[in-house]
Amino acid sequence: MSAKTTTAKKASAKKAAAEKAHPMEGLLRMDRIPHIWCPTCGIGTTVSCFISALQQIETPLEKVCVVSGIGCTGRVAGYIKLDSFHTTHGRAVPFATGLKLANPELKVVVFSGDGDLIAIGGNHFIHAARRNVDITVICVNNFNYAMTGGQVAPTTPLTAKTSTSPYGCYEQPFNIPYLAECCGAVYVARWTALHIRRQTKSMIEALNKPGFSVVEVITPCSTLYARRNKLGDGLNLMKFYHESAEIRHGADTRDLDITFQEKIICGKFVDRERPTCLEALEARHDKVLGDKYVKYGGVREDD
Amino acid sequence: MKADPQGVLTGAHYLDGDHACCEGALAAGCRFVAGYPITPSTEVVERFAARIPLVGGIFIQMEDELASSIAILGAAWAGAKAMTVTSGPGLSLMMEHVGLAAMLETPCVFVDVQRGGPSTGLPTLPGQADMMQARWGSHGDYEIIALSPNSPQECFDLMINAFNLSEQYRVPVFFMMDECVGHMTEKVVIPEADEIEIYPRRFSAKPPSEYLPFESTEDLVPDIVKAGDGYRFHVTGLTHDEQGYPVMSAQCQEGLVRRLVDKIRKNADEIVLYKELDIKDAEVLVLSYGISQRVSLRGIEMAKKKGIKTGLFRPVIVWPFPEKRLKQLAKKVKAIVVVEMNYGQIYYEVERLVGSAVNVVLVPHGGGTVHDPEDICDAIVGAVK
Numbered sequence: 001m002s003a004k005t006t007t008a009k010k011a012s013a014k015k016a017a018a019e020k021a022h023p024m025e026g027l028l029r030m031d032r033i034p035h036i037w038c039p040t041c042g043i044g045t046t047v048s049c050f051i052s053a054l055q056q057i058e059t060p061l062e063k064v065c066v067v068s069g070i071g072c073t074g075r076v077a078g079y080i081k082l083d084s085f086h087t088t089h090g091r092a093v094p095f096a097t098g099l100k101l102a103n104p105e106l107k108v109v110v111f112s113g114d115g116d117l118i119a120i121g122g123n124h125f126i127h128a129a130r131r132n133v134d135i136t137v138i139c140v141n142n143f144n145y146a147m148t149g150g151q152v153a154p155t156t157p158l159t160a161k162t163s164t165s166p167y168g169c170y171e172q173p174f175n176i177p178y179l180a181e182c183c184g185a186v187y188v189a190r191w192t193a194l195h196i197r198r199q200t201k202s203m204i205e206a207l208n209k210p211g212f213s214v215v216e217v218i219t220p221c222s223t224l225y226a227r228r229n230k231l232g233d234g235l236n237l238m239k240f241y242h243e244s245a246e247i248r249h250g251a252d253t254r255d256l257d258i259t260f261q262e263k264i265i266c267g268k269f270v271d272r273e274r275p276t277c278l279e280a281l282e283a284r285h286d287k288v289l290g291d292k293y294v295k296y297g298g299v300r301e302d303d
Numbered sequence: 304m305k306a307d308p309q310g311v312l313t314g315a316h317y318l319d320g321d322h323a324c325c326e327g328a329l330a331a332g333c334r335f336v337a338g339y340p341i342t343p344s345t346e347v348v349e350r351f352a353a354r355i356p357l358v359g360g361i362f363i364q365m366e367d368e369l370a371s372s373i374a375i376l377g378a379a380w381a382g383a384k385a386m387t388v389t390s391g392p393g394l395s396l397m398m399e400h401v402g403l404a405a406m407l408e409t410p411c412v413f414v415d416v417q418r419g420g421p422s423t424g425l426p427t428l429p430g431q432a433d434m435m436q437a438r439w440g441s442h443g444d445y446e447i448i449a450l451s452p453n454s455p456q457e458c459f460d461l462m463i464n465a466f467n468l469s470e471q472y473r474v475p476v477f478f479m480m481d482e483c484v485g486h487m488t489e490k491v492v493i494p495e496a497d498e499i500e501i502y503p504r505r506f507s508a509k510p511p512s513e514y515l516p517f518e519s520t521e522d523l524v525p526d527i528v529k530a531g532d533g534y535r536f537h538v539t540g541l542t543h544d545e546q547g548y549p550v551m552s553a554q555c556q557e558g559l560v561r562r563l564v565d566k567i568r569k570n571a572d573e574i575v576l577y578k579e580l581d582i583k584d585a586e587v588l589v590l591s592y593g594i595s596q597r598v599s600l601r602g603i604e605m606a607k608k609k610g611i612k613t614g615l616f617r618p619v620i621v622w623p624f625p626e627k628r629l630k631q632l633a634k635k636v637k638a639i640v641v642v643e644m645n646y647g648q649i650y651y652e653v654e655r656l657v658g659s660a661v662n663v664v665l666v667p668h669g670g671g672t673v674h675d676p677e678d679i680c681d682a683i684v685g686a687v688k
Contacts, residue, residue, distance in 0.1 A: 029537070032548060062533035067377075078537060078549065083530040085380065086539035086549075087373065088403050094337075094370035098377025098385070099530060101361045102335050106381065106531050127366040285356040294309070294359035296334065299382030299529065 024051045027061070029081045036075055040234025042193030042219025043073055046140055047080070049196055049217075050111070053203035054082075064107045067096045069116035071147045072221075073140040076111040090120030093128045096135045097277075103298035104278055107207065108134075114141040114155040118174050122154070129183035129212045131277040136206045136213045139176060142221040150224030157260040161228045178253040180214040181270045187213035188253065188270035193220060194241040195266060202268060211276045218264055231261070306330050306463075306499035310358050318491045320484040321346035323455040324414060325354065326491070327462025328386055330499055333412070334360030335385040337374035339367055339393060342426045343482040344416035347388040368393040372400035372413070379409045380538070382504070382529035384466055386412035391420045391433050394440070401475050402441030405563060407538045408473035408517070408525065410504065412465050413437075415477060416485040417593075417644075419670035429482035430670030431593055431644035437477040438622050444560050446567035448574060449477035449622040451592040455489045461619070467502035468574065472566055473524050479621065481644065483594035483673060504529075511535065516547040519558070523566035571623040578617045579632075585614030587683050588632055590653060591642035592618055594673055599642045602679025613683055624652055633657035638686035642666045642679055662686055 022028070028051065037043050054064060061082060068077035070089035077084040087095045092110045100108045110117070117125050117139050128135065144162050145151040152165040155176070159168040177188045187209040189202040199217060206213035220226060220237035231237060241264070249267040256265050275283065285293045310329035318326070325347045328336070336355070338348035352362045361378070365371040368389055375385035389397060394415050404411050417433050419425030437449045448468050452458045458480065469476040507514050507526035511534045518525045525545075528534045541549035542556045567574065582588065587606070591599040596617045603613045616632060616639075618625050633639065639661055641650040650665040657663065666682045668674050 029548075062535070063531050065530050078539060081535050083380075083535060084537045085377075086537070086541065087376075088399050088540060091369060091373045091400070094365060094374045095377040097363070097365075097370075098335065098337060098374035098379075099381045100377075101363060101374075102378035102381035102383040102385070103529075103531055123366050124370050127370070281361075289356055293356050296359045296361055299334075 024048065027051045027054060027081050029079055032079055035079055037072060038223045040220060040222045040237070041072070042142065042217070043076065043140055045193045045196065046138065046199065046217045046219060047076055049200040050138060050203055051080070052200045053207060056204050057207050059107045059207070063105055064109065065099060067092045067099065067108060067110050069112040069121060071113040071116050071145065072142070073111060073113035074116060074147070090116055091124065092116065093121055093124040093135070093137070097128055097133050100133060100135055101278060105298060108136070109207070110135055110137045112139065114139060114143070114176070115145045115153045118176060118179070119154045126179070126183040129180055129185045132184055132186060132211045132274050132280070134210050134212070134276040134278065136215070138203065139214060139216045140219050141176065141216055142219045142225060144221060144225045146221045146224050150221070150228060157258055159260045160225070162225065163228070173258065175253065175257045176214070176216045177256050177269050181253045184212065184274065185214050185270060186211035186272050186274050189214070189268040190216040190218070190256065191266050192218040192241040192245050192264060194238050194245065198266070205268070205271070209271070211274055218258070304501050304503050306496040306501050307332055308496035311496040311499065312493050313495050314493055316491045316493065317488060318455050319346065319486055319488045320452070320455045320458040320480055321416065321486065322350050323458035323491045324462055324478065324480065325350040326493060327459040328412070328466070329354060329358060330459070330493065330496070331463045331466035332384045332501055333386050333466060334358070335375065335378035335383040336362050336387065337365050337371040337378070337385070338362075338388050339365055339371050341390045341393045343418055343485050344388045344390045344414065346485070347414060347416070368396035369399060372397035373403065375411050376400060376404055376407065376409050379411050380530050384410070384470070386414060388414040388416070390416050390418050391430070392423060394433055394436060398440040401447070402443060402445065403540050404475040405441070405445035405447065406540050408527070408563070409475070410469040410473055412469055412476050412478060415479055417479065417481040425671050427482065428671045429594060429644060429673065431481055431595060432648065432670060434479065434621060434643070434645070434648040437479055445563050447475050447477060447622060448472065448567065448620065449479050451479045451619060451621050452484055453593050453596050454484065455487065455491045458484065459491050459493060463499060463501070464576070467500070470502045470504055471524070472570065472574070473505070473527065474567065477622070479593065481593050515545045517543060517545045517559070519545065519562055523562050523569065567623055572627065574620060574623055575625040575628070576620040577625045577628060578619055580615040582614035582616065582632060582635070584612050585635070586637045587611055587613045587686055588616050588636045588639045589613060589642060589679070589683065590616045590639055590649070592621060592649070595642045595644055598673045598676060599679055601676035602642070602674070602683065605676060605680035606683035609680070609684060611683055611687060621649065626656055629653065629656055633661045636661060638662040638664060640664045640666060640679070640682045640686055642674060644668045644670045644673070
């Protein structure tokens, strides 16, 4: 084969590849790619799983909304090609609450990080769980505040080093599945960024579950958390997940504490029924007001 | 368009300002309220909680004011007309989302029934010291609109304006009541629904492929869409381009923030609303708003008895400030006496505008009760001495 033919073939293959759409293109804002996440960051993997889940649910995609707070994971809303809202730090959940209650037809997903959801947004998280607002929360937990340079978070394992815990974290971290279950979440699962299929399946289940559902995904932050704790690169972290993740469906959420570089228990822990916030509201008003009750179905087209 | 009759309680009523404010919101088409209890504003949400299941809409008591102030933004993006209600300490917490509402150009209304501050201050007693917070409270540059009612009737009437302005200009609108106006009970006449003019949401008619969420249009206010209609739009609190995508550049900042500011400043002549009394031959002009304006009437009466021709100028819409009209009036009078329940907020605005042309005098008051009309009279007399 002549050099010329090879070059032509290569060029044509390249052209074909360029013309072939990315399988997730319809749900990604391709005009915003490349994204801002670091190489080996787990957020991209989680986004891929989420898109894959979206492609497998029956809800029309124009009715799905993504709401994010602030931080590395807060940027997710900006890359997913749906009605998407990049809000304020910690407040994605109450924004989502307003969005959902004002238009119950929408399927509302909060996609944010551990600091955003559990520290500054902790109060909103527990109250949305208590009310059983019909939203899905995907919590990317990378054990630190990565966007601002790797500070200690309410999820940082004891003894782990961060820029603001230079001698090691000494505060007990939150166990997110336990917190979610205690406060009333109807669906709670945890996976690592390594668990692609299982993570996707949990997202599908969570999306299909009426009520407050939570999927926690433990993700690597090799730029900050792993570097400061000398845990190696992205591949080392994946190996660590492979070795230390233990699947235990239905485990008691009290036993799910994450300790530094020890076992990470994964699985689906909670899947139960409880009236959603709106169902409870409507049932109550219906019972007390009877015919006088005017049910709200969101904004009509003729309004 | 005309008001939805479902929300209009047509007839003559005996209501306090808080209840009238709630009825005004319902008549204006507000169908979503998120609130958190705080004196002296709670009656607004109490009434809304009782009324809304009969009208069709949502009330939710959130876990705090941070949540309330962003839940309304979520509801607005779902297409609903939405408001939250609070008093000073709550307003301080809401500032985060005043900024977000300004940045996302989200129509919404913030009701502030003012009490004495700072901090917890005087929970059950009046103040007017949040006027500058309403204008500048959140970080960064933006413009808002703020109204100041002085009676229960106006709490009803001006709520319609508040919602209409928020829709027309896509800005957070502040409804700056005070404890006296909130808790005084007077006759309130609510008209028929077809007598109430409603500014509908400016939903875009463009198809998704042509729609730009933050397009710089001639009137500087882009058309909006709502979630769930297939536009697949993105909004962010980051500095963004016309498409709504974040762009971290001085150029993009200039384009966006300049428009956020200009859409109010350049339309100020259309927006301003004020009332005047006896200004024709006035040598002194009293400038006041809210409950202080009503107290000022007594002070003016007393000054007139002492032979001083005194007029009244009242900004009904306080922000944007009626600059042009004030400058005209300042040429005609010897002094302007500003009566407000704080130690100088609107006073400094007046001084900035006309301080070089006319003597501007403040009658300060820390709040807790209204001014003594004697003090207002003395200031009027003193101003022309």
